[in-house]
Amino acid sequence: MLIDTHCHLDFPDFEKDRQETIERAQKENIRYIINIGTSVSSSVKSIEISQKHDFIFATAGIHPTDVENISINDIEKIDEIAKNPKIAGIGEVGLDFHYSRKFEKKQREFFTYQIELAEKHKLPLVIHQREAEQEIKEILENRKLPEKIVFHCFSGDEEMLGWCMKKGFYISFTGIVTFPKASNVHNLVKIAPLDRIFIETDAPFLAPVPFRGKRNEPSYVRFILEKIAQIKQMDKEKIEDIIFRNSLTFFKR
Numbered sequence: 154m155l156i157d158t159h160c161h162l163d164f165p166d167f168e169k170d171r172q173e174t175i176e177r178a179q180k181e182n183i184r185y186i187i188n189i190g191t192s193v194s195s196s197v198k199s200i201e202i203s204q205k206h207d208f209i210f211a212t213a214g215i216h217p218t219d220v221e222n223i224s225i226n227d228i229e230k231i232d233e234i235a236k237n238p239k240i241a242g243i244g245e246v247g248l249d250f251h252y253s254r255k256f257e258k259k260q261r262e263f264f265t266y267q268i269e270l271a272e273k274h275k276l277p278l279v280i281h282q283r284e285a286e287q288e289i290k291e292i293l294e295n296r297k298l299p300e301k302i303v304f305h306c307f308s309g310d311e312e313m314l315g316w317c318m319k320k321g322f323y324i325s326f327t328g329i330v331t332f333p334k335a336s337n338v339h340n341l342v343k344i345a346p347l348d349r350i351f352i353e354t355d356a357p358f359l360a361p362v363p364f365r366g367k368r369n370e371p372s373y374v375r376f377i378l379e380k381i382a383q384i385k386q387m388d389k390e391k392i393e394d395i396i397f398r399n400s401l402t403f404f405k406r
């Protein structure tokens with residue numbers, strides 16, 4: 154049994170065939186899907202999708218690259234949405250300086266608010282980090298944290314991995330592990346303790362080989378599992394079982 158711990162079925166990419174995509178995931182043994190909110194409207198839509206399917210849960214949060222036009226009012230909305238019984242976490246939130254640092258101050262501010270929300274609602278926190286390792290570390294070192302934290306689409310260096318493990322955080326791998334040239338991520342998979350790993354598609358993005366470049370979907374999560382089993386030179390069923398339990402324990406309320 155598999156869990157896609159991070160995808161975006163609420164995105165317009167799935168407007169035409171959302172139902173069929175969800176059915177394909179069920180056929181491929183996907184036991185649960187966590188649909189990740191990226192804004193107030195995306196979080197509301199994620200809940201709507203989760204309410205139509207027992208095996209889909211949602212998170213609520215504002216993505217760091219979505220902070221430009223938001224206000225504290227939106228945090229109040231996330232606070233309200235977080236009370237919904239289908240909400241399994243706060244996220245994805247964090248810092249992303251890949252394109253620009255123009256909104257660095259606002260990104261930091263809203264990341265902090267949302268860490269507090271996760272703590273307040275006793276919900277797991279799903280972190281998005283891109284080119285902001287030091288800044289994220291600094292923020293997380295200096296405050297009271299929610300009990301459960303995952304770094305989604307993990308791609309840091311060995312030091313970052315070690316730091317995450319020391320702090321008791323989880324990390325999650327995407328289809329990037331199937332890319333032949335992603336030797337950094339292959340190495341991370343090799344050294345990361347199995348009981349701290351999740352798998353995710355991040356669909357519609359980052360489709361694994363053999364679908365690289367196409368639209369991604371939750372049913373492809375098994376390609377990520379297969380690659381991790383190959384890198385770790387372990388039995389696929391055993392890894393599947395451990396990763397399933399990790400993610401279930403993490404997202405279960």
Ligand SMILES: [Zn+2]
Nearest residue numbers: 159189245355
């Ligand atoms: Zn995402």
